[in-house]
Amino acid sequence: MSNVPVDRAGASLDRAARLGERLERARAGDRDALDEVVRELNPLLWRVARAQGLALEEAADVVQTTWLELVRGLHTIRSSSALTAWLVTTTRRESWRVRGLTQRQTPHDAATLESSPDPDPGPAELLLSEERDRALWQHVARLPERCRALLRIVAHVDRPDYTVVAEALGMPRGSIGPTRGRCLAKLREMLAADSTWSPT
Amino acid sequence: MTAPHSADQPLDDLDQAILDQLAAVLTRLDPPPPDLDDRVRLVLALDDVDRDVARLREEHLVGAVRGTERTRTLTFDAESRTVMITIVDRPDGLVRIDGWLAPGAAVRVELRHPAPDPSQTVESDASGRFVLDGVPHGLAQVVVHPARGEHAPQVVTPALTL
Known part of the structure; x- marks a missing residue:
């Protein structure tokens, strides 16, 4: 695209x-x-x-x-x-x-x-018609539960609001914030190594 | 030198793209009801702020009775009253609502619809029972008014899809 x-x-x-x-x-x-x-x-x-x-x-x-x-x-x-x-x-x-x-x-x-x-993997495979979406979802599923819980919410938030949202969710301040954070860094690393995923 | 995917780096456009893609995937897997924005608009259109908001406590789907009728029972709890309604699908495509207020009282019960459709209003009997019949499908909200001379807030339910 x-x-x-x-x-x-x-x-x-x-x-x-x-x-x-x-x-x-x-x-x-x-x-x-x-x-x-x-x-x-x-x-x-x-x-x-x-x-x-x-x-x-x-x-x-x-x-x-x-x-x-x-x-x-x-x-x-x-x-x-x-x-x-x-x-x-x-x-x-x-x-x-x-x-x-x-x-x-x-x-x-x-x-x-x-x-x-989290919807179980069966329906997700059926509902996601694009390979890159399925790849993303599979990698998200491999993250620790705490990371999944965080990214699920943060994905719907304007990025400048990261820190306040983490606090509202009762998550430690250091776990997100203005920096990328460990959960997103880990996801990005896995995606970069996956040839079936592309950013667009 | 910092690793390219270090957790300490600021968000860049690729992070943004990943999170946007994740938001789209989540919406595909677990979409909000298509009328969620309309439901919120309906309940926010009530200007009176002196309201007692009733919250859904339980929902029972009784299922298809005699093939054509579907019956749902919803119970809402507010501070001042419990509102229970049974929604029956009529064979002609309209809906009948049998309601019950506890504690029971003869009061005005209003069924609001999105503008420009007018509200329907009935009076409950002394035991708190009321019937709204011939109601069209679609979004609606129940508003229970205080009895005449009674200083109490209106009880409002969330918007429902009939």
């Missing part, structure tokens, strides 16, 4: 700046700006809720509840990084609450079986 963005790191910075600007407008009561923030960050919230072991419908509810809580506390959130961290923290707390409720009520419900955070 030839139409690959040349400066991805720069594009990510632009995204973060845009998010900050929309947050500003949303705080002033602009509904469209709030909609745009929702569209931008829903994939992250979904991933965080699913990583807590929630079934599909539970995760969808948690995402909504988190946004409702946000609207109540919007005036206290001053930057796009603070927004992302706040949303990750609240999504996790809401997920725990829902999981506590469902486990108490239906301990052997099928929902708990469905909620394995």
